[in-house]
């Protein structure tokens with residue numbers, strides 16, 4: 001491809017920046033099929049992200065902590081507002097909700113194993129709770145979604161926390177979709193639908209409409225679970241400042257804000273790429289809302305969408321998050337898009353590193369599939385351990401950065417520790433452009 | 445019989461007392477008085493109790509009910525018996541919107557009318573409404589049955605899956621993919637049994653049956669205008 005491109009450049013052919021190869025291919029695809037493109041994964045376009053932020057390590061004016069000697073706490077307690085039993089996680093990196101149905105039972109089990117090994121939580125998804133997942137997850141968050149697929153009060157009572165899902169960063173305002181080819185007997189039975197039909201998940205909850213109703217709904221969930229477990233509200237990042245205020249008012253213990261880079265199992269490409277705001281832009285809005293209500297740190301903030309390494313984790317925390325959640329990165333740690341399946345990705349018209357057709361259920365890595373033969377390729381014990389390793393690295397990396405900034409707790413990181421590389425990221429993250437004291441929109 | 449007076453006790457105390465029966469059942473008959481439209485009454489029960497709520501209830505009354513038989517003497521707010529698993533709920537008055545939403549099992553009887561979205565995303569329960577139901581009833585309903593002895597509002601059964609709908613009166617309009625279907629002997633039998641169980645005296649032969657045309661079950665570009 002790049003060779004071909006070089007060749008074209010040498011011959012003076014010029015690719016249009018507007019109608020580039022991908023755009024043209026998409027126009028041809030639409031013209032041939034008459035259907036919009038549906039895919040998994042998150043936004044693939046470049047948006048301002050955490051790479052555009054840098055930490056100011058300690059020097060004369062700040063005192064660093066000794067890398068391997070001095071403690072840097074990573075434990076976080078979630079749900080301290082109303083729940084009798086808040087969740088204590090040993091690392092602030094949690095596993096985001098991904099449905100059984102979208103993912104194989106082995107993949108769900110592996111996520112549970114990996115998270116439990118390092119003492120963090122994992123989350124169910126659209127489609128209900130499986131015994132494998134409950135069994136292998138020491139701390140399991142149960143999602144309460146518009147579709148209510150597989151929703152039942154017994155599982156609700158088995159959960160360590162409940163997450164009321166209003167939206168996802170990949171598709172704020174959109175419902176879900178599980179295409180017929182992934183609906184096996186077990187998935188169909190869990191969701192009370194015939195095998196092989198496309199399962200549309202509604203975009204609105206069936207029994208409440210606005211935030212005032214949601215407050216009563218949350219009370220209902222608390223009553224049913226005798227006020228034991230924390231209740232989270234998850235929103236896709238859009239009008240985050242207002243959403244967070246309303247979520248606090250509705251009675252959330254924890255708010256999950258998922259930025260536009262966040263992954264999905266299946267959504268229209270146009271939705272993934274064109275709706276929502278970047279994760280980095282959402283955090284300061286959420287924190288401002290919490291601070292104005294006197295609720296920062298009292299209602300905990302979990303942030304997700306495009307988190308890949310310990311630097312991303314530390315930057316989220318410095319901007320004011322209490323914890324983060326990962327989806328795509330966790331799948332990659334399990335083995336998603338692994339080059340060892342290159343030949344197989346090619347057979348289905350993709351390539352390792354590019355595979356995003358989670359909706360098709362043909363995943364060579366055995367993760368986003370219900371095919372028993374493909375699923376078998378993922379050993380939940382081995383994959384779970386890989387995830388645990390990865391989570392440990394994220395934690396240690398975040399600690400490294402926090403210590404360098406002189407912090408003995410990840411949550412002591414603050415915006416003051418950050419600068420931005422670009423004007424855009426400075427404006428969004430509300431930290432100064434590196435080497436200046438300029439925060440666009442705030443100071444001159 | 446144990447009576448809880450909501451003038452003196454809180455909703456929390458009521459629900460806790462009812463939940464405590466799950467571990468050790470000491471009392472099967474319960475009566476709730478002093479009810480003034482409180483929300484979340486008798487939610488999340490998991491025991492064969494008989495609960496008589498004397499007065500109007502607010503939102504989510506009898507939500508997620510399992511096994512219990514709950515009678516509300518009055519009207520109920522939004523989401524009565526939402527996500528019920530088993531048992532029964534009877535409302536002597538009217539029910540607001542989303543009655544029986546996502547309910548998986550059991551029987552909900554509304555002796556008055558039910559508002560919009562009655563039986564939305566229904567997953568297996570049976571709902572019998574003696575009066576009429578509002579618009580978008582049985583939207584995306586997956587399994588179970590809705591019986592309407594009065595009329596149905598606009599867009600009945602929109603994007604329906606396998607739920608069966610029987611309506612005696614008029615239907616203002618049918619939603620996408622919902623069609624009238626032949627009332628065969630097996631349906632008369634099913635409806636007779638259900639009306640009997642609900643204690644509703646109606647002639648099954650006077651009802652029409654509606655169900656999914658199953659055209660939207662798998663995405664087809666020819667149906668793009670229906671999506």
Ligand SMILES: Cc1cc2nc3c(=O)[nH]c(=O)nc-3n(C[C@H](O)[C@H](O)[C@H](O)COP(=O)(O)O)c2cc1C
Pocket residue numbers: 040041042096097098099102103124125126143165167168169234258261262263264265304305306307325326327328329358368
């Ligand atoms: C395969 C897959 C399935 C998902 N399923 C759900 C779901 O059922 N419910 C939900 O709220 N979010 C779901 N998500 C979104 C994640 O919970 C999370 O918000 C997102 O993955 C975070 O962004 P990241 O992937 O960049 O880490 C899913 C994501 C993926 C990749």
